[in-house]
Structures are given as C-alpha cells and as structure tokens.
Amino acid sequence: MNTTPPKKRRKGNIDEDAGLQKPVRTAPTNTSLLPPCRVCQEPGAGFHYGVNTCEACKGFFRRSLVRKEDYKCLGNGNCNIHAGKRKICPKCRLEKCLAVGMSKEAIKTGRYTHAKRTQDILEAKKALSPMPDAVPKSTLQPESSSMSTTVLSGSLNQEFCAANEEQSSDHDLTRQPFSLLMTSSQHNLLENQGLVDESYFSASSISSTSSPVSHQPVANDTPRLSSQVSPSSFASPLSLESALGSNSEEYGEGELSRIIHDLIEVHEHNICPDTRFTPEEVLEEQKACYEACRLKEEMFGPMQRLSKEEYQEVFRSTGLDVDGRQMIFNDLVEVIDLSIRRYISFVKIIPGFSSLTLNDQIRLIKDNRFENALLGTYHAYNWDLKVATIRRGKTFSLNEMNSLSNETVGQRRFECANAIQKLGLSHEEMILFKAVVAVTSGAEDLDEPHKHAVVTSTPDKETQGRLTSDSMQPCDDASPGRQPALRVIDVTHGPGRRLLYKAGQLTSLLLFTVDSMGGSTTSV
DNA sequence: ATTCAAGGCCAG
DNA sequence: CTGGCCTTGAAT
Ligand SMILES: [Zn+2]
Ligand SMILES: [Zn+2]
Secondary structure, X not given: OOOOOOOOOOOOOOOOOOOOOOOOOOOXXXXXXXXXXXXXXXXXXXXXXXXXXXXXXXXXXXXXXXXXXXXXXXXOOOOOOOOOOHHHOHHHHHHHHHHOOOOHHHOOOOOOOHHHHHHHHHHHHHHHOOOOOOOOXXXXXXXXXXXXXXXXXXXXXXXXXXXXXXXXXXXHHHHHHHHHHOOHHHHHHHOOOOHHHHHOOOHHHHOOOOOOOOOOOHHHHHHHHHHHHOOOOOOOOOHHHHHHHHHOOOOOHHHHHHHHHHHHHHHHHHHOOOOOOOHHHHHHHHHHHHHHHHHHHHHHOOXXXXXXXXXXXXXXXXXXXXXXXXXXXXXXXXXXXXXXHHHHHHHHHOOOXXXXXXXXXXXXXXXXXXXXXXXHHHHHEEOOOOEEEEEOOEEEEHHHHHHHOOHHHHHHHHHHHXXXXXXXXXXXXXXXXXXXXXXXXXXXXXXXXXXXXXXHOOHXXXXXXXXXXXXXXXXXXXXXXXOOOOEEEOOOOOOOOOEEEOHHHHHHHHHHHHHHHHHOOOOO
C-alpha cells in the first residue's frame, strides 16, 4: 500500500544526524557579484567553458557538446539571443555561445586566481553601477541604424577579418564603429577603477618600504616566471629578483613578479583563450587557404572581393543585404564588444593605467588597436604562403587583406608580422610587450602627457615607469623632441594612415623592452 | 579547508 | 529540451 512516493531527495537525507557540523553552507557566492551571462545577458553563474555564463547557457552548451546532430534554426538564421529570449532558437544560441568563446578546451577547473577574481569584481561592480542612460543595449541603436549601419557596413567588412580577435584595422573608417562601440558601457568599465590598485596592487601603501613583510613566501614564485619569460637572450632567472632587491626601492620584489604574472594570466584568460591552436592546425588551414586562393585566381583571375563601395551601392539602390553582411552585423558587434571588454580587463591590470584620465585611457586603447591586434596574431602570419590566420577558422590571403582597404595594408602587416616573428619572442614576452604598447602613444594632445611618461616619452622609460607602478617620476629627459622608437607616426595626425612600422626599429625596441622587463633595471 | 566549475540528475 | 540543484573532483 505504501506507494513509496519517490523521494528523490538526493541530498536532503540528513535527518538522522542532529549532530550537524555543517554550520555554513559555503556562502553561495553572491550571484550579483558575478559578471552577467555573455550569451543571454541574464545574471551569471560563474565561468563556464571559458566564458561567464548563466547556469542555463552552461547547461545548454554542455548538452550541445554531446549532441550528434545539428540544431535547426527556428528563425531565419540570425536570431537574436538576448535576455529572456534564450530559447527562441537553439541553433543561433549555440552560435552565440561559440561566438563569445565558449569551448570545450577553454574549461577551467579549480579556484580562481588572484587576477581573475580582480576582473570579476571589477566587472560586477560596473554592472551594478546605475546605467546613466536608460538605454541598456546602447551598443548600437536601431533608430540610427539606417545611417550607422550603412556607414558601418563599409568599414565592417574590413573589420570583419581582423576585428574578430581584437579590434584591429588601420583605416580611419574604423573610428566610426569604434567610437560607437566605445560609448557608455565601456566608459563605465574604464571608470570605476581604484579597486584594483588598492585591493590588490596596493602599491601606494607599500610604496617606499618594500618591507620584508612578505605576505607570502612569494619568493619562489619568481623562478617559475622567469623561466618562461626569458630565453637566453637576457636576464638570468635570478636577475629579476636581485635587481629589484638591490636597486629598487619603489616596490617590493614580489610586486613586480606578481604584476607580470597577473598580466600574463589575465591575458591568457581574456584575450586569446581560443586563439591558440596547434601549429599543425594552423598550417593545415593556411595551406588550404593558399590552395583555395590559388585555384580561385586560376579560375576567375585576380580576386576581387566585393568592395565596400560596391556593397553600399547595391544596398542603397536595392536595399538588399547582398552577402549577408548586416545579418552578421549584430552578432559581430557583440563579439567586438566582448573583445574590447577583454582588452580593457587586460590594460587595467597595468599599474598606473587607471590613474590616467579617462580620455587618455580611451585614446590609448583606440590608438593601439592595430598594434595590439598584430601582436595577437603575428605568429600566425605565414610569410611563405602569404596567408594569415587571424583567428580560428579565419585565414586570409595577402590579396584579400589588400583588397579590403588600401593596397599596402596587407603588405605592411605581413612585413610587420614577419619582423616580429624574427624576434622569436615567447608568448609571455609578447604579452608583456603588449602591455607596454598599451601605455605607449605617439599622441601629444593627451590630457596629461607630463604625468605619465607613458604617453610621449620613449618606451623604455614607460616600461619602467609603468611596471614600477608607483614611480611617477617624470622622465628627466622626457623631452618632446624624442620620438618613440616603436613607430613613426605619419605627420598627418589625421585619422587616416596612422602609423608605419619600421621593422628595424621595432625589432630593437622589442628586444630592449623585453630585456628591461625581465631585468627591470636595465640601463639604456 | 576552500573555492569553483563540469556533469549528473530530474522535475517541469 | 530546459534549467536549477547537487555531487564530484581539481586547483589553490
Ligand atoms: Zn545565459
Ligand atoms: Zn536561429
């Protein structure tokens, strides 16, 4: 008679032991303190498959990994996945998941690291802060779409290839989408700072006395780092520590190594979690691309990608989205937005960056798009085949790149990439260099060029200035006359052709930069 | 000992 | 199929 109602209570069987030693059920990590779901915008539940997502999207993605057959789109192939409308279409939901970087390979286990937690807190904070404008989505407003979309679509196809990984491109056109994207929400990201520096990089409080306090036995952390960072070219593993200990009074020894460590960590976590594929995979794809291009040219002659003018022409006259550019636009915007957000997470770790004025911060970010993107992808430029893999599944030929904008753009990129490749930088070194670049600008009309050697002086000073975090000492010779060795800014400060690399200078600078970072107290 | 995320589980 | 909750096991 006892129908034995299935008490599945999988866990609630604690009836018997009144002894109970489990007082606190581990505070369920305040959900509000986590970044929102990157897929559907709903409150996040942690970091899943390499991305901050909600419980639902996590589950969905997991199911999708098992699933054999493909999903079918329930809309017209371009469903918008947003808060509240998660389930409208599994196909597009999955695509969005992938677009924001979810992947089986990106899974992380175990505890958060120092750096990661820092970001999360920051981001959660920004999310909590009251949105100035009632417009949440903000990224791009439909109302202005008729205009902006048209304008953007032109530059978009340029962006498209490279912008995916990090914002890149070289044209003035880029200003358009970028400034649009860079508005409200991301300003907020940049704003509320302080937090990081104080809670985790309390350089100000420690500053003068690198007191032997030794919060932790961090000392042994250093070797690990240096072994990664330094090839044979410079600084022996010990130099970092010793140099700092003896010569530097501005910061603790653990400080610098942790800063570097955090930079690398954040970068790994944010910037290119899925950009790393095995060389074999890349090569394979590049060969395929090469072959495809060759065949295409044989059959159709010189390749002619639908230019933006042509596209706009068609769009204007017929209103048709010929090749689906606008279709992918919305999603693309979100991907770009994400990459910017990630980049911001990265630069905020750089000591001192936060203390720049908001304007300068934005300037630096914007001005460094190209360099940044190149540093992120130079390794996958294949000089011999003249193809470059910008991102997983995105390989372009030199011709394609050229046809996207200026004739020389592609060529220049290849040259730069090649020059950097010759340096044989380790991945970690590249990251550090990226950080240096992030605070380096040739612009002279910044709010506080004086305050941070960063902006106008030579990179070497910046490197040290930045990495020592609190040493705001203006370069003794931060004279305006000296131009950054990194790049040559085209006289026309106009947005157009912005910068030209000089392979030679870039090379030596890189070497120097890396060196000074590893050894810290390098004399010029 | 804690802090997290992957997976399992199952009611809706 | 969804998504909330739990268990498991890894990383710190
Ligand atoms: Zn979600
Ligand atoms: Zn769909």
